[in-house]
Amino acid sequence: MTNAEKERDILARTLWGEARGESLAGQIAVAWTIRNRVLDGKPKSWWGEGYVGVCQKPYQFSCWNKNDPNYTFLSGVKPIPFREFAQAQIAADQVLAGKVPDPTGGATHYYATTMPKPPTWAKGAKQTLKLGRHIFFKDVP
Template sequence: MTITDKDRDILARTLWGEARGESLVGQIAVAWTIRNRVNDGKTNSWWGEGYAGVCQKPYQFSCWNRNDPNYPYLSGAKQIPFRELAQAQIAADQVIAGKVPDPTGGATHYYATSIKAPAWVKGAKETSRLGHHVFFKDVP
């Protein structure tokens, strides 16, 4: 698969929107969750195609919802602080290039511990907890 500059940018912005309060390792974990969806093998699947397609598919990552407070930053209407975006870009680049192993154990889903566990966790396999996120695979 060809990775475009748009894919890299959208992935980094998604990491900022979903995990800006996390360490680099925490952002790498979220990036791997996205990569696991990209590489799921379901061409034209529900996930979307490529990094940009997966990140911006409606209802997958709330930071891209137009009513989310992060959206003005992700859309470019407001500027993301340079250092915060730079860390997200590092995480995105490392995961896209396969320079770091998957710390999530193949997760395709996660939720932030700041919210109540979503209904979809029932029957899913928890794979890891990193920072303020809990990761899952085999989500029914």
């Protein structure tokens, strides 16, 4: 697998783990949040380097936490349902290729509305978008 193929695969797996059940537009918004971290312009970024580094940075995308139920699918122990993964791959391809504009307005963070309460980092951050079951933010303190 080439580096580009690995980045696409890890991004698509992250989209499936974080946003399956969302519309294509919702998955694109999550992908742009990841892309905004990748393209932050800082050498040796805190976020990690490249899509693989950003997606798999410990405790940033919970689907990659080893105790998360999604991890067995993302790590390949269990197969991801084909149709669900196909949509995540489409979202990943469109964002990686720059075929769709950033609907999040530069967001680097989001959280699911299904959480019992907003995360502490959301206080003082600028909300940029609410789409599906996710709320997106930038300028997180």
